[in-house]
Amino acid sequence: MTTAATQSVLDEHYERNGDQAAIETVRARIAEAGVEYVYYQVVTLTGRVVGKVAPATELVRNVENGLRAHPGVMADLQMDAAGVLLAASPERGECVVMPDLDSFAVLPWDPRTGFFFCRMYEPAGAPEGAGGRPMPLDARGSFARxxxxxxxxxxxxxxxxxxxxxxxxxxxxxxxxxxxxxxxxxxxxxxxxxxxxxxxxxxxxxxxxxxxxxxxxxxxxxxxxxxxxxxxxxxxxxxxxxxxxxxxxxxxxxxxxxxxxxxxxxxxxxxxxxxxxxxxxxxxxxxxxxxxxxxxxxxxxxxxxxxxxxxxxxxxxxxxxxxxxxxxxxxxxxxxxxxxxxxxxxxxxxxxxxxxxxxxxxxxxxxxxxxxxxxxxxxxxxxxxxxxxxxxxxxxxxxxxxxxxxxxxxxxxxxxxxxxxxxxxxxxxxxxxxxxxLRMKRQEWARFCGAVTDWERMMYGAEGC
Structure with a gap:
């Protein structure tokens, strides 16, 4: 149990997702639509949607406790020129992925599947006192704050x-x-x-x-x-x-x-x-x-x-x-x-x-x-x-x-x-x-500068000189 003085941002999200009335609202929508599977999704820095899927029967456990994901996904698992992950080392611990209950919706092309947008947090016990803080590479959560x-x-x-x-x-x-x-x-x-x-x-x-x-x-x-x-x-x-x-x-x-x-x-x-x-x-x-x-x-x-x-x-x-x-x-x-x-x-x-x-x-x-x-x-x-x-x-x-x-x-x-x-x-x-x-995009620019394009072949190929 945390006190108001020690409550982290993650604790506040746990508390919101423990609201039984809010959970029942989602459960009613799941039952009405016949949802069997749920996506728990986050948005990467490049705007891609990534996440996990779970049976709808696991709803309460997942919304109350969250799921886990490596923060490297926020940079699409991209590596630098030396082969090192840009967002986080493979040895770095996973983050807590917490769904926003008010974001729940059902896929119109497959009503058996629903989804949540989620936010990412550092887990309790993370090093350097970061436990419970928002994961700073989560653009969606950062903008909301x-x-x-x-x-x-x-x-x-x-x-x-x-x-x-x-x-x-x-x-x-x-x-x-x-x-x-x-x-x-x-x-x-x-x-x-x-x-x-x-x-x-x-x-x-x-x-x-x-x-x-x-x-x-x-x-x-x-x-x-x-x-x-x-x-x-x-x-x-x-x-x-x-x-x-x-x-x-x-x-x-x-x-x-x-x-x-x-x-x-x-x-x-x-x-x-x-x-x-x-x-x-x-x-x-x-x-x-x-x-x-x-x-x-x-x-x-x-x-x-x-x-x-x-x-x-x-x-x-x-x-x-x-x-x-x-x-x-x-x-x-x-x-x-x-x-x-x-x-x-x-x-x-x-x-x-x-x-x-x-x-x-x-x-x-x-x-x-x-x-x-x-x-x-x-x-x-x-x-x-x-x-x-x-x-x-x-x-x-x-x-x-x-x-x-x-x-x-x-x-x-x-x-x-x-x-x-x-x-x-x-x-x-x-x-x-x-x-x-900046690191992702500077690397993108460097890769582009090293690429040979059709325009260059047209301008400087066999007929270009």
Whole structure:
């Protein structure tokens, strides 16, 4: 038995999961759906879902005591150039994996299977007094704690909605656009060719509690399927689930889907714009009551100033792959390059499409949503604390637009250097999580630099000299 003075964060989670009323609620859902198996899943630093499966009959034991997993899974068991695991030594002890009871849901494509999202903790008795502490490499748990701490300090809650794009290849349908032909953006004929895809994805999303809203075909084979905004941690979970849904639908239809930021030179890039707002209770503080027209409150301007100030460094998180920067380089496709803002201007890095929300356009479809939201949250708090002025909007008559926020980096290595020097983002995401992210991504860049590509063979092969 622990006292209030000695109770660890893990002890608090044990206590929450011992709530018999909460357990009975889950058991009732399991019985109603006929669930026989349960996934206990965590999200890695690269946004992959990993976990364990157990019979539903083991529910009480697993939710009250947790499961165990090696922390190396948080880095996808990646190794450095010397063959050493990046996240933890093989000799390192396992962590406790604790399900969040309120995250339980049933797979719509197989009601015999349910799942929990989980958080990871150091076990009791861990060395150096770490027992019972949150495992710092758990991006999902880290963001939940960061958001709660932000709310405690400011009284504000971050809400968000994402615009995830994906490129689909279905039998008999090409994802390529032929130059000189009409662009099929929003074309209903394109939607019709992808009808089996969007219907299944939207249906599964609704069964998992997504409030699906307007969606569209942005280009050949590209779908953007949206759901209603919510508290940022819920939105992040739903984005992870959306990717799982898309992969399941692809398997069912014999299709393929990619979230690659730039699948090919003749295809549109896949973005994942984050639409954000700040709430104090039921009041959206980005709005100024009584102000007509498209506008942003003083609080909103300072939040925007913080986002712009850290956009260059945050690109490492928002655009986390080598391929991500090919989306930025491809001009004329609404991906940002300059770090600026505008009212309803799709060329800007951040735009105000409607009073009450800001659209951050740098994230792409391979973003880890817990890291991206943590970076946005840290940037916003810096903007609020230091009253950072975003300057006039692009195209505004309020004054000359300056380029004081610069441009987004155009390669992953440049982005990583900027990220490593931004102490606001490092503290907001967490020093240990940042360190692992940087080591993983610097190694990714090094592997890319050592790879020989088709472009190089074309340029410098037998016919290139």
């Amino acid at each position: 960061a958001h709660a701490a932000f709310t405690a300090r400011t009284g504000l809650e971050l809400r968000s909605g994402c615009e995830p794009e994906a490129t689909w290849t279905v039998p008999g349908h090409s994802a390529e656009h032929v130059p000189g032909t009409p662009h099929p953006m929003y074309h209903v004929g394109q939607l019709e060719q992808l009808r089996p895809v969007y219907q299944k994805v939207m249906s599964y999303g609704q069964e998992l509690g997504f409030e699906m809203i307007e969606s569209n075909c942005e280009g050949p084979g590209q779908l953007e399927l949206n759901w209603m905004f919510d508290r940022a941690d819920r939105t992040a979970d739903r984005l992870v689930l959306h990717r799982l849904i898309c992969r399941q639908v692809a398997r069912e239809l014999g299709a393929s889907v990619t979230f690659m930021p730039k699948p090919a030179e003749n295809q549109l890039g896949n973005g994942c714009h984050h639409n954000i707002s700040l709430w104090e209770g039921d009041r959206n503080v980005l709005l100024d009551p009584g102000t007509p027209g498209l506008h942003l409150s003083t609080t909103g301007r300072h939040a925007l100033g913080g986002i712009l100030s850290h956009s260059a460094a945050a690109a490492a998180v928002m655009a986390p792959t080598v391929n991500s920067y090919k989306r930025y380089v491809a001009t004329g496709q609404f991906a940002p390059q300059e770090i600026n803002w505008g009212m309803d201007n799709k060329t800007c890095a951040v735009r105000l499409p409607a009073s009450g929300r800001l659209e951050v356009k740098s994230p792409d479809a391979m973003v880890n949503p817990y890291l991206s939201h943590a970076a946005i949250l840290a940037s916003i708090e810096d903007g609020l604390k230091n009253s950072i002025d975003p300057g006039p909007a692009r195209g505004s008559t309020d004054g000359p637009v300056t380029d004081r926020f610069g441009t987004l980096p155009l390669a992953l290595d440049e982005a990583l250097d900027l990220f490593a020097a931004d102490h606001v983002l490092i503290q907001g995401i967490g020093p240990e999580l940042t360190d692992l992210f």
